[in-house]
Amino acid sequence: MKISVDPERCYGSGECVYRVPSVFTEADGFGAVIPGREDAGDDPRVREAAERCPSQAIVVR
Known part of the structure; x- marks a missing residue:
């Protein structure tokens, strides 16, 4: 499974x-x-x- 971070959604909480x-x-x-x-x-x-990403910016596919 591939992962990515959507830069349009991420607001930099640092949780990941x-x-x-x-x-x-x-x-x-x-x-x-x-x-x-x-x-x-x-x-x-x-x-x-x-x-748990607060901005739901991590995409797992």
Whole structure:
């Protein structure tokens, strides 16, 4: 499963980086997926981060 962060929805709370720093990072004040980690969508921590994202900006497909 692939993950991404919708930059139009993200408002930079940092929840994703706090929850899964091995997959998410901060870029220009907003959440982003670390390059090369886009396939980490099967990780239960990533799914939890997506569910708890306050702006619902994390997309798992």
